[in-house]
Amino acid sequence: MKLKRFLIRYYPPGIILEYEKGGQLRTKSIDLLELSPDSDPDELVAEIRLTEPLVTETRVEQVKQLILRLKQKLSQREHQNVYLFKTLQAHILPLTNVAFNKSGSSFITGSYDRTCRIWDTVSGAELHTLEGHRNVVYAIAFNNPYGDKVATGSFDKTCKLWSAETGKCLHTFRGHMAEIVCLAFSPQGTLVATGSMDTTARLWDVEGGEEVATLTGHTAEVITVSFNTVGDLLLTGSFDHTVSLWEVASGRRVHTLMGHSGEITNVQLNWDCSLILSGSMDKTTKLWSVVDGKCVTTLTGHTEEVLDVCFDLTGQLIATASADGTARVYNAATYQCLVILEGHKGEISKISFSPQGSKLLTASSDKTARLWDVASGLCLQVLEGHADEIFSCAFNYEGDTIITGSKDNSCRIWR
């Protein structure tokens, strides 16, 4: 094994080692999820050396410099407000979902008008219209971190793969028997997972355009799919009240998580792939152990359905959004509720952490999106202006730009 170079990863903090083994270039990551502005870099390097043989004596200074840079990035406080930068009359019918590419230079919007559009974030110009679906384009994704492809899942039962550069359709994945309502690229960008109202999830090969596996077992609609960080596991959540964990290579079901008494609304794995988070219409959020599939704890407090849940990028915090109009932040290790975010005048349907983990973004039926300070639970900003319910919202990777997509057919860029 020969170390070639180091790469830095800001969110979540980590150092990637690029090395050669048996003539092949490989990478592995040293996650520094607990890094804080007070961490002692010398201590950290010593700790890393205990477990990582590639970091030899001669590399110590280099690693220390990287840690210092990560620390510096962490202590950059992002106090600045965002302002409405542009309103795009993006579609002729309501938007569904929105997503950024990794650099944030462009973003995509899906719509009831059967198209997905690619936009330039800075100019607000439309780069491509992805036309071809015969019904609502509901689920959309960039193959981040690469960002050269877009996948779209439609109510027309197909999933299409597009070149983000030319706007050309590369493949149409056929096989689902009902609407496709969720999708995700594997972290390597080699697979697309889709979930459908037909109760199955499917895996598709990006290169060849063929179906790789049908994941059957759910007894109702599959409404959320997500890969773990490494990409060897897939998580699905269903209206059948259960969550399933699948081995990607074999298509085998590893665990079925039973315990919720209502439809699942969202599921997610934490960064180190030790915990599964699930939100449900039963008003609760549950945490599950990946190892044995057992429920670790049930987070209660919401008085109505839990509509969205997420981990922060390091996996230390959990946020939940509810139809009761509030959101909550919990400590993922102690399960303690840290703050309650109050202020929305309607249901909160989407919630996400800024990549830094210091802010939360919520979208609501009250036509506003809001930014919150995670530590204090105070509302920092109300993003007002949409004429109808906000269906989707997203941060870019730097955490300094936000897009909101609304039922009012427009999307707004805030920065």
Next chain:
Amino acid sequence: MGLLSILRKLKSSPDQEVRILLLGLDNGGKTTLLKQLASEDISHITPTQGFNIKSVQSQGFKLNVWDIGGQRKIRPYWRNYFENTDVLIYVIDSADRKRFEETGQELAELLDEEKLNGVPVLIFANKQDLLTAAPASEIAEGLNLHTIRDRVWQIQSCSALTGEGIQEGMNWVCKSVNAKKK
């Protein structure tokens, strides 16, 4: 509930849930009708750019009513919503005689849609509060409704503004759903 509620209402409905599609030309009064059904304020209604969904209880049923914008440029997208429809309600502005032909054509095309095969259709002859409104009988004749043989249908005169006739129409909707689900 955002997008999630749309997915929930997209599922093939359980026995006691009914999916109703509200279609018709722009300015026919679909949104006013929907709001009237949900007992909401009808004083500030603007042209529907996309769609509105409301759930109302009636005769033991939960009626999930989808009101879809009727402007010409978005009519081609009506078919986005055809799947799993239990009853079609078609709303006509009875006072807008200039557009009877256009509305008749749109209705005929809907009745030819494979996904709406056999779906009961209720035609609301709306805006009867206006003096110039054509009576339901005249509209039925003009649209050749008597030639519809592949489904049950009904025409009901109403005023979405005053609420008159709406309950009668909805009673017919529930009756035809009952007959179909048996």
